[in-house]
Structures are given as C-alpha cells and as structure tokens.
Amino acid sequence: MNFPMLSQFNPETGEVEGTAPKIRFLDNLKGYFLDQAAYQKALQTGNPPVYSVTSVEPAQGDGQLHYGLGRLMPGKIGREYYFTAGHLHAFRPAAEFYIGLTGEGLMLLQHEITGETLVFPLRANLVVYVPGYTAHRTVNCGTTPLSYLGVYPAQAGHDYGMIAEKNFNKVVLEINGQPVVMDRQEALKLN
Amino acid sequence: MNFPMLSQFNPETGEVEGTAPKIRFLDNLKGYFLDQAAYQKALQTGNPPVYSVTSVEPAQGDGQLHYGLGRLMPGKIGREYYFTAGHLHAFRPAAEFYIGLTGEGLMLLQHEITGETLVFPLRANLVVYVPGYTAHRTVNCGTTPLSYLGVYPAQAGHDYGMIAEKNFNKVVLEINGQPVVMDRQEALKLN
Numbered sequence: 001m002n003f004p005m006l007s008q009f010n011p012e013t014g015e016v017e018g019t020a021p022k023i024r025f026l027d028n029l030k031g032y033f034l035d036q037a038a039y040q041k042a043l044q045t046g047n048p049p050v051y052s053v054t055s056v057e058p059a060q061g062d063g064q065l066h067y068g069l070g071r072l073m074p075g076k077i078g079r080e081y082y083f084t085a086g087h088l089h090a091f092r093p094a095a096e097f098y099i100g101l102t103g104e105g106l107m108l109l110q111h112e113i114t115g116e117t118l119v120f121p122l123r124a125n126l127v128v129y130v131p132g133y134t135a136h137r138t139v140n141c142g143t144t145p146l147s148y149l150g151v152y153p154a155q156a157g158h159d160y161g162m163i164a165e166k167n168f169n170k171v172v173l174e175i176n177g178q179p180v181v182m183d184r185q186e187a188l189k190l191n
Numbered sequence: 192m193n194f195p196m197l198s199q200f201n202p203e204t205g206e207v208e209g210t211a212p213k214i215r216f217l218d219n220l221k222g223y224f225l226d227q228a229a230y231q232k233a234l235q236t237g238n239p240p241v242y243s244v245t246s247v248e249p250a251q252g253d254g255q256l257h258y259g260l261g262r263l264m265p266g267k268i269g270r271e272y273y274f275t276a277g278h279l280h281a282f283r284p285a286a287e288f289y290i291g292l293t294g295e296g297l298m299l300l301q302h303e304i305t306g307e308t309l310v311f312p313l314r315a316n317l318v319v320y321v322p323g324y325t326a327h328r329t330v331n332c333g334t335t336p337l338s339y340l341g342v343y344p345a346q347a348g349h350d351y352g353m354i355a356e357k358n359f360n361k362v363v364l365e366i367n368g369q370p371v372v373m374d375r376q377e378a379l380k381l382n
Contacts, residue, residue, distance in 0.1 A: 005300075005320040006311045058320040063284030063344055067318065093254030097342055099290070109196075120197045127258065127340075129196040129249040149318075151288055151342040153254055 007056050011101035011147040014052045014071025021052040021069075024085065031164075032085060034171050034187055035078030042077055049073065051084050051138075057154065064154035072105065072138055072146045079173040079190070086137030086168060088112055090157030093132035099149040100126045104142030106179065108168050110135045117170050119181050122148060135163055139172045141179040198247050202292035202338040205243045205262025212243040212260075215276065222355075223276060225362050225378055226269030233268055240264065242275050242329075248345065255345035263296065263329055263337045270364040270381070277328030277359060279303055281348030284323035290340040291317045295333035297370065299359050301326045308361050310372050313339060326354055330363045332370040 008017045015021065025047050026039075033039045051072040058064070075082040086108070089096070098107060105122040112133045120128045122138060130136045140146040171187045172179050182190075199208045206212065217230075218238050224230045242263040249255070266273040277299070280287070289298060296313040303324045311319045313329060321327045331337040362378045363370050 003322075005309065005322070007318045007320075009316055009318065011316065056318070056320075059286070059322060061284070063280075063282060063323050063347075064286045065288055065320070065342065065344070067288055067342075089254075091254060093252070095250070095255045095345075097256055097258055099340065118196065125200055125202065127198045127200065127247070129198075129247075129256070131194075131196070131250060132254050149290065151256065151258075153256070153344060154286075156254075 003058050005058060009069045014054065014069060014145070014147055016054040016056055016069050019054050019056060021054040023049050023052045025049050029085065032167060033077040034080050034184065038078035050075070050082050060154050062155065065151060066154050067149055067151045070138060070148050070150060072140045074140050074143050074145065076174060079175065081139050081141050081172050081174060081179065083137050083139045083172070085160060086135055086163045088135045088159045088162055089132065089152065090159045091153070091155045094153045094156035095132050096130040096136070096150050096152040096156065098122060098128040098130065099151070100124050101147040101149065103140060103144045103146035105146040106139045106141055106172055108137045108139060108170055108172070110168050112162065115169055117168070119170070122146065135168065137168055141172065194249050196249060200260045205245065205260060205336070205338055207245040207247055207260050210245050210247060212245040214240050214243045216240050220276065223358060224268040225271050225375065229269035239266070241266070241273050251345050253346065256342060257345050257347070258340055258342045261329060261339050261341060263331045265331050265334050265336065267365060270366065272330050272332050272363050272365060272370065274328050274330045274363070276351060277326055277354045279326045279350045279353055280323065280343065281350045282344070282346045285344045285347035286323055287321040287327070287341050287343040287347065289313060289319040289321065290342070291315050292338040292340065294331060294335045294337035296337040297330045297332055297363055299328045299330060299361055299363070301359050303353065306360055308359070310361065313337065326359065328359055332363065
C-alpha cells in the first residue's frame, strides 16, 4: 500500500490538492459548437477556460479505480450551453459513475453502436450511471460552475475520436430561458 | 441501456430513492466490540440501528460499477466508537473509493496478508482509496451521522468472514475526548 490513498478535493475551485488539472479552453473546442459564427466571434473577445478535469489515479490494473473531478464553467456559444468535449472509454465495457457536486447541468449519453441517446440531470445528490460503449458529455445549464466526480475502472482510458469526428446527435440549447434538448439536425435549422 | 441509470441519494437520511437500505443493529455486531461487558449492558437498554448501507447496482459484468451509500450513527460502546463490521471484497483485487459526505470519521484499512494497517480521515471532500486485498471499516468519531459513498467494481462482492473471525488489529477509542487509534491488544489492557 505504497501509493497515495487519500485525496482532498474542492468542488468550488475544481482542485484536487497536489494534483494538476487539465484545462480546456474555448479554442480547444473548435468544431464542437453548433453555431460556428458565434464561436468565432466569442474567440475574438478572448479564450476563456471552459472546463477542467483533475484525475486521481492511485493504482493500475484489473479491479483498480480512478476518479476525476470535473468543473465546467457556465456560458453559451449562441444558444448552446458550454459542454465538455465528451468521450468513450478506450476499454469499451468500462462504465462510469458521475456524482454531482455543485451547479445545475445535464449529461448526454449516446450509445456508440445504436446511437440511442439519453439525457439525465446532474446536480448535488444525483448519480448518473454511464454504461460501457456509451459516449458521455456534461452540459452546464446553470449560472454557476457545474462540478462533479467521475469514478471509473483504472483500465477505462479515454477515446475522444468518435465524438471529435461525429459529435453528439443531440444538442442542448437555451430557448426562452430554459434548456431544451434537440436533434442536432433540427437545431441547425434554427440558426 | 434498459436499466436504472439515475439515482438520487440523501446524505442526511442515508436513503437512495426507491431502494431499500440494509440496516445493521447493535445486536448484529455481537463479538466485534472491545468491551464485551459494555456491549451487553448497552443491549439491555435497547437495540439501536448502528449503520445502514443502500446499494445501487445498475448492471453486472466486467467494467461495470456499483455504489453504496453508507450512514453510520454516532455512538460508543465503552470507549470505542461505533463502526461498520468491515469486509474484504470477494474478488480480492477489487478496489473501492470512499467519498465522504457528512460527519467526521476514520477509515481503518488492513491488508489481508501482511496485516499492515492504515488509518485515514473521512469527511466531506475527502476521498479514500481502498486497494484490493484490503479489509476496510468506517468509524464514526463525531457527534452526527457519518455518511459516504463507496464506489466499487460490479464483480467486487463482499466477504465478511476474515473480519468476523479475527476483527481488525486496530481499534479507535475516545481518550480524553479525542479519537485515538490503538493496537487491539494494547487496548484490551485498558479495560
């Protein structure tokens, strides 16, 4: 038992003591947002951090676990709320529990093969189960940072390729002040 | 994706919506406490619930995960703080993350083979990693319920046998108002 076994996280700042976060800025999300013109315009006024992920990986191997602390800022590009790029697990059967901590958001889940999409709320005291073979993205529909823990098998790994290429079938837009989940193709007609 | 994927828990009550908790009462902990006379005396005045565990098991199989919400009441038998029975995982390599939610406690970790023991604090914003092959017990050193989530591989299972037979090498006693971790054999001399 010679590896770090205790970690302390701060859901407000998104920091895990002694661990460097990976920060994703707006320009890291090129091609992901529905409204490309609004995206380009936003980048002209700055390149804010959109989200951070801090990973805690005590050990490797079968039966071991890792977790990440995610913190997604509030914001929109056009009508579309800020989101994380989203990913599949490299080890496809690997599931993940998302445990909401602060803020108000949604999770988009999309099965890799069938394309079936499910949407769940994410906030304090809610736990969302992401099964294997399922791409997942968090969306901040609130006005404060959305933070959460994600716990996953150590062998899960991350595969960003499919989403980077095809994106999610669904988008989450603010319409009349409320988050609305729409088919991407339908939403493109709004712009 | 045809199984329950969203769950809502209440860290104050220890309840997960729609899921029945397993409740362990004082008389379920026969033989576990250091001070057998104090234990018998306590049972004469009642048989209170000591802790509850509510398990959420969306799916089975390699790569899948389960979680439990634990809630351990404050209390003592003699000088010894209330604790959970403690267990190993039936699938020995399986790890577990404990995520503190409310209250103030400790976790006792004891390696199955070497007997090496580690003690970590457990409270809100702390995460304790329990590696494989490691018996683990939570101890409530506070005056309010200690609640936490435990996330583990679906195949982990529970094995209570070793601890039921041999108990942990260490105990946590209140001495001069403070929690003190002691060797069981040393602590027996105090009584």
